[in-house]
Ligand SMILES: NC(=O)C1=CN([C@@H]2O[C@H](COP(=O)(O)OP(=O)(O)OC[C@H]3O[C@@H](n4cnc5c(N)ncnc54)[C@H](OP(=O)(O)O)[C@@H]3O)[C@@H](O)[C@H]2O)C=CC1
């Protein structure tokens with residue numbers, strides 16, 4: 189491995205503490221990163237490196253539980269760090285970073301900052317002469333808040349970095365179970381050969397969270413679940429389920445196939461939005477046994493009303509040969525009954541049922557991405573019975589990723605993504621075109637919903653969303669899996 193300097197902008201933020209620094213710790217502990225990795229943590233607080241690390245360690249300990257570092261491990265981890273206090277928006281404050289960087293090493297700039305700072309940081313890095321040698325940039329989602337603003341960010345990036353040096357993160361792609369979708373589909377002939385409109389009745393993708401907006405009201409109220417989750421995470425899952433086999437596993441081949449799916453998504457306009465979109469907003473209720481406030485009672489809320497959605501259900505169609513006539517039902521929300529991310533492939537009934545009326549149980553493939561990661565196949569078999577010769581039942585073939593070992597740690601998505609960015613592998617990062625095409629579709633949906641004044645219907649925290657979401661699917665004679 190080549191020597192790497194990793195610069196984390198936004199080092200005092202929530203993402204850094206919860207995901208980035210723990211992932212780096214795990215990778216170093218496992219010996220998967222260069223031993224001489226240097227990490228520059230940059231934030232605004234005027235504190236010493238020791239003070240920064242002390243706070244970081246407390247945050248680690250409260251969140252990492254049994255995986256938190258012991259004293260020796262923490263000491264070794266600390267040795268990789270430098271702390272630089274700077275305001276990223278001010279060009280004059282880049283000199284300490286310039287002095288710290290070493291041209292002979294790869295510089296990996298990680299922007300864990302509000303998206304409004306992406307463009308200024310790129311320009312400032314360039315102007316401060318920090319972009320010499322092999323430089324790469326990693327950006328968190330969201331890239332923009334619309335097609336127009338994402339283009340602006342991408343255009344600015346392109347002025348300072350070559351596309352091959354830009355790593356746009358969608359952390360869902362780093363999840364082991366999401367990567368497994370490619371393997372499941374393209375390494376198993378029996379699945380691959382049954383993956384189209386002739387066998388599949390419909391697809392459901394659910395990304396349900398029990399958390400609320402977690403103190404992010406001012407950010408969230410401007411974006412809502414459509415921009416926070418649908419434009420990126422759900423779109424990526426949809427693409428991985430629906431895309432054609434890529435020619436190879438290189439980034440370009442995978443991105444090309446994903447873009448084709450996004451472009452084939454049928455536009456939902458003002459004339460069709462009512463039958464295809466349900467929006468919701470949580471009111472107070474119960475979440476995992478605790479009473480929780482409604483969206484408008486969350487800390488930081490300054491408004492007495494808001495039409496921002498915390499729940500979305502969509503019926504989407506992909507207008508191509510493979511998926512003709514197969515609806516994709518997508519659903520995502522905060523403060524739902526359970527934390528679950530799953531994809532359900534519902535197969536069609538057989539063309540002719542020799543077992544008689546009421547004895548047809550269509551197969552279903554249940555891909556559990558989190559938690560309880562695994563795959564279930566609902567199959568029909570005969571129940572042993574002398575009384576009823578044709579007693580049929582659904583049996584489940586269950587494939588548990590942990591192989592029954594609950595103590596096994598599934599690596600966090602950010603571990604995979606750091607490793608790939610350091611190794612220069614872009615295959616799990618999102619390309620410019622797919623992001624912009626995704627915004628084009630989502631912008632159209634938002635516009636249609638605004639034109640028809642589709643309200644965010646209230647649902648109780650701890651439920652499965654507004655009743656209208658049930659109707660969206662039930663009027664087609666189907667129902668949500670959970
Ligand atoms: N949190 C999460 O779970 C996820 C976050 N993201 C994305 O990651 C990014 C970061 O999110 P998150 O960590 O939650 O945000 P936070 O608000 O918690 O952290 C932002 C960080 O940026 C710093 N910062 C802001 N402005 C400046 C400035 N002018 N100069 C120097 N530092 C500055 C803040 O420092 P200071 O403390 O001084 O303000 C803080 O360290 C966002 O793009 C978000 O959308 C993506 C997926 C999940």
Ligand SMILES: O=C1O[C@H](COP(=O)(O)O)[C@@H](O)[C@H](O)[C@H]1O
Nearest residue numbers: 329359360397399416417421529
């Ligand atoms: O990007 C985001 O993702 C999280 C959900 O991530 P997960 O890995 O816990 O499924 C979501 O809560 C957050 O609002 C969003 O910005």
